[in-house]
Amino acid sequence: MEKAVVISHLIKNFEVVEKKPGLVGSIKSFVSPTKKTIRALREISLSVDEGELVGFIGPNGAGKTTTLKILSGILYPQSGFVQVLGFTPWDRKPAYLKQISLVMGQKNQLWWDLPAIESFNLNKAIYEIKDSKYNQSLGELVKLLEVEKFLEVPVRRLSLGQRMRMELIAALLHKPKMVFLDEPTIGLDLVAQQKVRDFIVDYNRRHQATILLTSHNMEDLVGIAKRIIIIDQGKILFDGELADIVSQHATDKIIKVTFSKNVNIASLENIGKIKSLRLPQVELVVPRATAAVAASEILQNFPVSDLTIEEESIESIIRDVFKTGVIKKTKLKKTV
């Protein structure tokens, strides 16, 4: 299979001028500014196959957005090799730009004061989309995202969810082969989030487009991306199947018990670590291997009205990865 994205030993630094707080601080930084180098990306390497949908996850400032910006040609790296669809992104050749798109959840490209349809028509001209292709593409996107009613409403009067869907249309009218999505669901309510997620999966399938999606929210990626890349402080911590990381890291299970009478909490601590205590409900963390034994012990020795054994949430697994900064038994994919 063809590689859509190849990144090798990519480094990106930012120089920032530190601003000290207060008036005296401001004057000091004005007279003799102190510069600091931020290492946004520290030699990352990865590759993505054509048609793949990959989730990028990491906390704020991890380097996700920086990576997408380099891939879409907006930023120049310090060093390293990058190729997307056979192009060097920052050359920004029209032939390349016509095949890609970057959607940022927190930015907008639509003309604020005008109806979205005006921006779409402008993009049609900019990307030199043929009439027939444009009409077909617009019709399909408008229907999928259910925005027929809002096409003629000035963008500034749309809700965030409606606007985000319009942003997606504007970004996809030219049917890009490579789509970068930066936090596309940020700020949306649950229903709108789900709509956008479904749409992304659908778009990926329908057009065999390669999609790189970032999020700081794990839930965003479950059920969308099979492969995830975890990035923190400019380094890749994990690159592989979502299922793998769960099996590697979910070493514990959670027992949720509701008691029918007051119990001696101290004796519970012999069985497992207490995660939360809201009597009569208690959550215990126990090793995966001994979960069944622990459960039966509780049932025998305590007045239990309800008991369930649950998996750790993916969210907390990821948090654990970030906290420790290490991946157990990681098989980091080597590229190039």
Added chain:
Amino acid sequence: MKKYWSVFKISFVQEFVYKANFIMWRVRNVFQIFIVFFLWDSIFADPGRELFGYNRAQILTYVFGIIVVKAFVLSARAVDVAGEIADGRLTNYLLKPIGYFKYWLTRDLSSKALNFAFATVEVGILYFILRPPLFLQVSPIYVFAFLVAVALAILIFFHLLFITGLVPFWYPEAAWGAQFLFVWVFTEFLSGATFPLDILPIAIQKGLYLTPFPYLVFFPIQVYLGKLGAIEIVKGLGIMAAWIVFLRFTTNWLWHKGLRVYRAEGR
């Protein structure tokens, strides 16, 4: 280029969005003309009076000329470049197969076209109300040279604006300051948009001509008024062309340097 024609059209539509703003702006223009007209009209109340080599008809033509030339040259949309770079909106354009410089030049011309349409009507109406003794240039060669000068002035000013708009690549906070100082303060005083430059001492005038500013407003009007000989006109137009070439290279150079340090941060 079809894509720039689309930019031209959407830019035109955008101008009409804030209707009240638009009307107020036009009203302000008309009042400005009134004020300047009555000021100079009273200074030259005595019909035989001549000051700094200007008689009544010429100074009033100069005043009307300022309004027309300013409407063309100094009204520019590209003031937004600085803001777009500072707050990261530039990213939107870098992602698309469109030239940022050409994009803004197109928006500028679109705004000028609109401005021109309205200015013509306004000046026409005011002409019939005030009946000023305007000086009509009859020589087609002078009129032609005037039009060429205005076209070149538009390009010079656009470049100046664009170059100062690039400052935020390095100093994002300076977006407004740089433009205000270098473009508005300097051009307003040094271009002849406030008073005819030939009332200044010769030495200062000579110094001024080493900058591009007098060519923005003063020079084109001088051409129209027939105050310059053929050689001076050709020389002036040549210098303007040279400025454009120089500014074009500077813009290009700064733009590519700027993109390297562009952080694409923002909102």
